Amino acid sequence: MLAKIFGLENRSMRFATRSLSLLSSAMRFRVFHREAEVEGINAGHSLPEVAPVRTKGFPVEFCVRTAPLLCGILFCTWMLAGRDLPHFGIALSDHFAAWVLVALGATWAARIAFRYHGDFRAAQVRDLEEDQSVSQMRPRAVEIEGEIVGNSRPESRLSPDLMLQDETGQMLLFYRSSIPLGRQFFAFHSADRFIGSYVKVRGWYRRGAQPYIEISQIEGCVGKLVEDSDPISLFGKKGERRLHYEILVERSYSKWVQLQISAAFAAAGIIWLLGIY
Numbered sequence: 001m002l003a004k005i006f007g008l009e010n011r012s013m014r015f016a017t018r019s020l021s022l023l024s025s026a027m028r029f030r031v032f033h034r035e036a037e038v039e040g041i042n043a044g045h046s047l048p049e050v051a052p053v054r055t056k057g058f059p060v061e062f063c064v065r066t067a068p069l070l071c072g073i074l075f076c077t078w079m080l081a082g083r084d085l086p087h088f089g090i091a092l093s094d095h096f097a098a099w100v101l102v103a104l105g106a107t108w109a110a111r112i113a114f115r116y117h118g119d120f121r122a123a124q125v126r127d128l129e130e131d132q133s134v135s136q137m138r139p140r141a142v143e144i145e146g147e148i149v150g151n152s153r154p155e156s157r158l159s160p161d162l163m164l165q166d167e168t169g170q171m172l173l174f175y176r177s178s179i180p181l182g183r184q185f186f187a188f189h190s191a192d193r194f195i196g197s198y199v200k201v202r203g204w205y206r207r208g209a210q211p212y213i214e215i216s217q218i219e220g221c222v223g224k225l226v227e228d229s230d231p232i233s234l235f236g237k238k239g240e241r242r243l244h245y246e247i248l249v250e251r252s253y254s255k256w257v258q259l260q261i262s263a264a265f266a267a268a269g270i271i272w273l274l275g276i277y
Contacts, residue, residue, distance in 0.1 A: 057138070061114075061135065061137040061138065064107075064110060064111050064114050064137065065111060065136075065137055067103075067107035067110075067111070068104055068107045068108040068111055068262075071100055071103045071104035071107055072104055074100050075097060075100045075101060075104060078092075078096065078097050078100065079097075095272070095273055097272070098269045098270075098272035098273045099269065099273070100269070101265050101266070101268050101269030101272065102265075102266050102269035102270060102273070103269075104262075104265045104266075104269070105262045105263060105264070105265035105266025105267070105268075105269065106262075106266055108258065108261070108262035108265065109259060109262040109263070109266070112255060112258050112259055112262065114137060114138075115136075115137055115139065115204075116139070116204060116255045117139075117141070118139070118140065118141030118204070119141055120141045120142060120143040120202045120203075120216075121141065121142060121143060122142075122143050122144070123140075123142040123143065123144055123205070124144065124166055124167075124168045124169075125144070125146070125164075125165075125166050125168045125169035125170060125171045126168035126169055127168075128140070128142065128144075128171065128205050128211065128213075129169065129171075129211060131205070134205055134206060134207050135206065135207055136206050136207070136208055139204035139205055139206045139214070140204065140205040141202075141203075141204055141205075142202070142203065142204070142205050142213065143200065143201070143202050144164065144166065144171070144200075144201050144203075144213065145166065145198070145199070145200045145201070146164040146165050146166035146171075146198070146199065146201075147164070147165050147166075147196070147197070147198050147199070148162050148163065148164055148165075148173075148194045148195050148196065148197055148199055148220070149163050149164070149165045149170070149195070149196075150162070150163050150195055151163065151187075151191060151192075151195070152172055158184060158187045158188060159187055159191065160175040160177075160183040160184070160186045160187035160191050161173060161174050161175060161191075161212075162175075162191060162194060162195070162218075164199070164201060164213075171211065171212070171213055172210060172211070172212040172213070173201060173203070173212070173213050173215050173218070174212045174213065174214050174215065175187075175191075175214075175215050175252055176214055176215070176252055176254040177252060177253075177254055178253075178254040178257040178258050178261070179253070179257060182254075186250065190248065190250050193222045193223075193224075193248060194218065194220050194222060194248070197220040197221060197222050197223075198220060198221070199218055199219060199220035200218075200219050200220070201213060201215060201217070201218045201219075202215075202216045202217045202218075203215045203216045203217075204216065214252070215250075215252050216251065216252055216255075217249065217250070217251045217252075218249070218250050218251075219247065219248070219249045219250075220247075220248055221245050221246070221247055221248075222245065222246065222247075222248045223243045223244070223245055224243070224244050224245070224246055
């Protein structure tokens with residue numbers, strides 16, 4: 001189709017179309033546009049202007065994101081090889097591991113505060129897609145309303161991630177859980193019940209492989225089949241199942257679980273330093 005748009009019907013372009021079939025539509029569009037310029041053909045469709053890549057603040061984001069990981073690697077290395085380090089002429093303080101634990105808890109808490117901040121403000125999908133200032137580490141706290149039109153993977157009934165649509169577009173809703181099997185529980189227990197319902201979502205808008213909102217809370221009026229307890233009448237029989245509606249509210253406690261884990265690491269390091277154990 002892109003070859004027809006650009007008027008490139010020769011054999012080389014048909015071969016290029018087949019070889020580029022695995023690329024995204026945006027990448028194929030740029031490749032065909034470049035080939036049209038090389039062959040001196042008017043593409044007829046101009047490329048959108050590319051916003052400059054934001055580099056301001058990246059060193060801070062990188063340090064905040066990797067600091068807990070480095071502390072964890074240091075502690076695991078000490079656990080595995082700490083006793084053998086003196087044989088290589090490396091002398092560490094007796095409280096080295098305890099300080100690393102304190103640093104792990106502190107840097108992890110700082111990372112959580114960095115990634116989860118801001119007051120939830122009303123927004124629409126179009127406004128969010130135009131916002132180029134956010135990233136994985138610098139989110140935007142939003143409150144958005146719309147209809148859940150499906151999950152992110154229609155072929156899987158155990159997908160906890162949903163697709164929200166308002167009058168301006170669609171947005172992926174990502175459910176994060178720091179509890180083992182927490183995502184699967186949400187998918188099995190609640191995710192499908194939201195499909196087709198009008199919901200209000202609070203969360204943090206981020207940009208990764210694609211833009212998405214990490215759910216903090218999702219609320220909607222969903223249907224539920226319940227057994228009718230009314231006596232037998234001309235309009236129905238006792239025991240029939242009818243559709244009733246209820247307000248369903250689900251929250252993600254990933255932020256608070258991570259805070260508790262980071263506090264536990266810091267507390268363990270402080271107890272170790274004080275020699276209370």
